[in-house]
Amino acid sequence: MESPAQTARADTDPIVEVRNLQTAFYTDKEVIRAVDGVSFDLTPGETVGIVGESGSGKSVTARSMMGLVDNPGVILAGSSIRFTHLETVREFATKFSRRTVDVEELEAEHDVRSLLERPGIDVTPAQLGYDSVESMTIADLLAAGYGDQLGLTDGDDCVFITEQSSGEVVDGFIEITRLEGKPQRAMRGGKIAMVFQDPLTSLNPVYTVGNQIKEALRLHQDLSGRAATKEAISLLEAVGIPDSRRRVAEYPHQFSGGMRQRAVIAMALACDPEVLICDEPTTALDVTIQAQILELLEELQEKRDLAIMFITHDMGVIAEVADRVNVMYAGETVETADVHTLFANPKHPYTEGLLQSIPGRQEGDRLQTIEGNVPTPNEPPTFCRFAPRCPKAFESCDSVHPVSVPVESGVDDHTAACLLYPEDVSEIDRIERHSETQSTEGEH
Amino acid sequence: MSRWRYFFQRVLLSIPILFLVMTVIFVILRMGPLDPVAAMLGPEASGVQAAEIRENMGLNEPLWRQYIDYMFNLVTFNFGQSYVIQSGRSVNTLIAIYAPRTIWLGFWAVLLPLFIGIPLGFYAGLNPNSWGDYIASFSGIVWLAMPNFWLAIMLLAVLRRTQGGGFLGFDWYTIGPEVRSLIGTPPLDFIGFEEWQSLGMVPMPSGFYFDGGTLAVAIKVILPAAVVLGSASMASELRIGRTAILETINSNYVETAKAKGLSGRVILWKHVFRNALIPLVPIITNEALLLLGGSVIVEVIFGINGLGRLFFFSATQGDLPLAGALIFIFTLITISLNILQDFLYTILDPRVGYEQ
Numbered sequence: 097m098e099s100p101a102q103t104a105r106a107d108t109d110p111i112v113e114v115r116n117l118q119t120a121f122y123t124d125k126e127v128i129r130a131v132d133g134v135s136f137d138l139t140p141g142e143t144v145g146i147v148g149e150s151g152s153g154k155s156v157t158a159r160s161m162m163g164l165v166d167n168p169g170v171i172l173a174g175s176s177i178r179f180t181h182l183e184t185v186r187e188f189a190t191k192f193s194r195r196t197v198d199v200e201e202l203e204a205e206h207d208v209r210s211l212l213e214r215p216g217i218d219v220t221p222a223q224l225g226y227d228s229v230e231s232m233t234i235a236d237l238l239a240a241g242y243g244d245q246l247g248l249t250d251g252d253d254c255v256f257i258t259e260q261s262s263g264e265v266v267d268g269f270i271e272i273t274r275l276e277g278k279p280q281r282a283m284r285g286g287k288i289a290m291v292f293q294d295p296l297t298s299l300n301p302v303y304t305v306g307n308q309i310k311e312a313l314r315l316h317q318d319l320s321g322r323a324a325t326k327e328a329i330s331l332l333e334a335v336g337i338p339d340s341r342r343r344v345a346e347y348p349h350q351f352s353g354g355m356r357q358r359a360v361i362a363m364a365l366a367c368d369p370e371v372l373i374c375d376e377p378t379t380a381l382d383v384t385i386q387a388q389i390l391e392l393l394e395e396l397q398e399k400r401d402l403a404i405m406f407i408t409h410d411m412g413v414i415a416e417v418a419d420r421v422n423v424m425y426a427g428e429t430v431e432t433a434d435v436h437t438l439f440a441n442p443k444h445p446y447t448e449g450l451l452q453s454i455p456g457r458q459e460g461d462r463l464q465t466i467e468g469n470v471p472t473p474n475e476p477p478t479f480c481r482f483a484p485r486c487p488k489a490f491e492s493c494d495s496v497h498p499v500s501v502p503v504e505s506g507v508d509d510h511t512a513a514c515l516l517y518p519e520d521v522s523e524i525d526r527i528e529r530h531s532e533t534q535s536t537e538g539e540h
Numbered sequence: 541m542s543r544w545r546y547f548f549q550r551v552l553l554s555i556p557i558l559f560l561v562m563t564v565i566f567v568i569l570r571m572g573p574l575d576p577v578a579a580m581l582g583p584e585a586s587g588v589q590a591a592e593i594r595e596n597m598g599l600n601e602p603l604w605r606q607y608i609d610y611m612f613n614l615v616t617f618n619f620g621q622s623y624v625i626q627s628g629r630s631v632n633t634l635i636a637i638y639a640p641r642t643i644w645l646g647f648w649a650v651l652l653p654l655f656i657g658i659p660l661g662f663y664a665g666l667n668p669n670s671w672g673d674y675i676a677s678f679s680g681i682v683w684l685a686m687p688n689f690w691l692a693i694m695l696l697a698v699l700r701r702t703q704g705g706g707f708l709g710f711d712w713y714t715i716g717p718e719v720r721s722l723i724g725t726p727p728l729d730f731i732g733f734e735e736w737q738s739l740g741m742v743p744m745p746s747g748f749y750f751d752g753g754t755l756a757v758a759i760k761v762i763l764p765a766a767v768v769l770g771s772a773s774m775a776s777e778l779r780i781g782r783t784a785i786l787e788t789i790n791s792n793y794v795e796t797a798k799a800k801g802l803s804g805r806v807i808l809w810k811h812v813f814r815n816a817l818i819p820l821v822p823i824i825t826n827e828a829l830l831l832l833g834g835s836v837i838v839e840v841i842f843g844i845n846g847l848g849r850l851f852f853f854s855a856t857q858g859d860l861p862l863a864g865a866l867i868f869i870f871t872l873i874t875i876s877l878n879i880l881q882d883f884l885y886t887i888l889d890p891r892v893g894y895e896q
Contacts, residue, residue: 162799164795164798164799280801281801281802281803282801283801284798284799284800284801285799285800285801285802286801289799289800290799292792292795292796292799294792297791297792297793298792298793298795298796299793299796300793300796300797300811300815301793301815301889301890301891302814302815302818302888302889302890303810304890311797311800311802311810312800312801315800315801315802316801347890347891349890349891360796363796363800364799367800367801
């Protein structure tokens with residue numbers, strides 16, 4: 097049994113920590129930095145909304161977390177996605193003991209500063225999103241993927257144990273960006289499940305819905321035959337499909353759009369995942385069905401204590417489902433806050449623009465829009481990518497790349513990447529603060 | 541349920557088609573420019589003998605009477621006797637002799653593209669824009685562009701040069717089982733039944749023999765002809781197979797399957813292949829149809845005494861019962877291939893026949 101302290105820890109601590117995620121697509125012409133240094137946490141029972149226009153890197157973020165980024169896309173070194181669910185870490189540490197690294201052992205032998213000073217290691221704490229060497233641990237360095245270069249890890253090591261007591265794993269994480277092969281497949285679906293945008297095409301048309309749910313059950317729950325069918329029926333019931341005993345033997349084309357999305361959700365839940373990633377799950381559905389699906393997700397989250405990451409471009413949906421919101425623009429998080437603060441008190445001009453373009457919230461008859469399109473982030477940022485469309489842009493916006501800072505000194509959970517913030521600091525200090533971080537980044 | 545109803549609908553629909561075709565054959569044969577008596581006796585046929593034959597063949601009966609007799613005979617597979625090609629022999633006997641050779645040729649001509657074209661196409665689709673893909677796709681276009689008759693002659697010319705160890709470094713005549721000629725009818729007596737026993741009223745084979753050596757010769761003789769006959773379908777199956785795989789592998793449900801944590805092998809065999817086969821079904825059955833027409837040319841060039849050749853001569857020499865019977869058989873084959881295609885569709889794709 098776990099001690100009460102551990103249980104308490106599991107409830108409030110994040111289950112997935114995304115740190116400085118960078119995913120780039122290498123084409124003949126250019127390198128597109130679809131996701132460029134995104135960080136956020138997912139916590140059980142909480143929904144994190146990711147919002148932004150098309151092309152802002154929302155889906156690539158989700159795909160990176162699933163390990164579904166295909167050639168020519170690459171998750172760059174320095175990115176880290178940690179899965180910290182303790183039971184899963186324990187399970188993986190036993191199952192894949194050859195891929196498990198004991199970080200405590202390494203910490204006893206090395207320290208971060210000397211590792212970073214080694215020749216051939218071309219990385220600074222700032223590049224990984226840390227203030228100084230002191231705030232970094234060896235685990236951070238390993239998770240970011242520099243362990244292989246330093247000779248501390250093998251290419252396929254993916255489970256890192258940071259704390260053990262009497263042979264029991266107390267703390268550790270699974271580094272998702274380093275997963276491949278068997279542990280990756282065990283993670284996909286089993287621990288992190290995903291619901292895709294288009295329910296009409298995300299089920300295989302030539303197999304029954306039941307068959308496709310049972311496939312997942314066989315894979316992760318070791319159920320087969322009649323037990324699997326029974327479980328599939330109860331899953332369909334759980335997502336609100338009436339007459340599920342008959343429906344389980346039907347083909348996807350015999351389901352309506354909303355029913356299909358319910359079936360996809362049932363399939364995602366089949367393996368009892370800890371994290372559910374929803375990539376615009378209601379975009380292809382009409383509003384009444386959308387409301388039903390959102391309600392269903394909320395219900396399931398409550399019942400199963402799911403950590404949900406919800407991607408959408410619809411501010412209305414975000415208001416309904418999310419607890420925290422990350423606003424993305426051109427591969428970067430431009431603002432993050434809890435949902436009430438964001439809607440009541442948006443800080444970044446882009447967020448303001450998004451909120452103003454919700455029908456019914458505009459001043460006057462005409463709906464306000466943000467002029468122009470999301471630029472393709474095809475070069476390292478040395479300026480604010482939103483500046484060309486920003487109504488509040490000033491001179492420095494073209495020469496200084498803003499970093500995420502608290503909107504006001506002392507406010508920790510509301511940050512914006514904009515030269516206008518922190519609000520209570522003078523303009524010169526603000527720009528200095530933003531360009532300071534940039535210059536350390538720019539050394540390389 | 542509805543898809544099997546759809547299938548039976550299709551099967552029932554083929555019956556009126558068959559009758560229509562038989563009627564058209566009747567019209568062409570009886571009302572066309574060919575006079576059967578002239579075909580039998582020569583263009584100057586006249587007098588008592590001609591009138592007698594005319595009377596015997598029932599050509600003096602009223603047309604509706606002839607039509608009913610003709611239809612009845614076809615349906616009961618009573619094709620009558622050949623006039624010209626082998627005068628006096630029953631058409632059924634001729635078909636029993638000639639058909640196995642064509643079936644042997646057709647079998648290999650369908651098999652080769654099936655087991656070379658489709659795997660190559662799938663390989664190219666799974667490794668798009670690799671060198672393997674480029675080579676397979678390019679040779680597919682080249683194969684497709686070469687007409688049968690030309691390819692047949694070129695292949696014969698090249699193989700003939702290999703006699704006694706030619707420039708290709710092997711001798712086709714002696715490699716494997718020895719053959720004396722490149723062309724000719726393959727020996728199909730490698731398998732046969734020796735004894736027959738009556739089991740009640742039905743005769744049952746109780747002993748059979750099998751000769752591996754003859755089988756090898758039969759395969760070797762048929763291979764060049766089959767390669768030529770199957771070349772075009774091999775190429776088109778390759779190209780369609782490649783496209784089908786590419787389309788399927790980029791579809792959303794494959795992504796869903798990946799997100800479920802399925803292994804690459806399961807995704808490929810369960811989710812990709814079955815869907816990729818759907819567009820290939822009509823290609824395969826259509827190719828099998830084309831082989832029927834193509835086999836006439838290939839059989840003539842390779843000197844195989846098969847149905848194609850028989851049909852060619854019976855048509856040019858005015859052997860009406862034989863030609864009519866062969867058209868009828870070709871029609872039957874066409875219709876059964878279509879039914880087979882519907883059957884495969886019904887098995888592969890549950891969406892078939894859904895929209896009513």
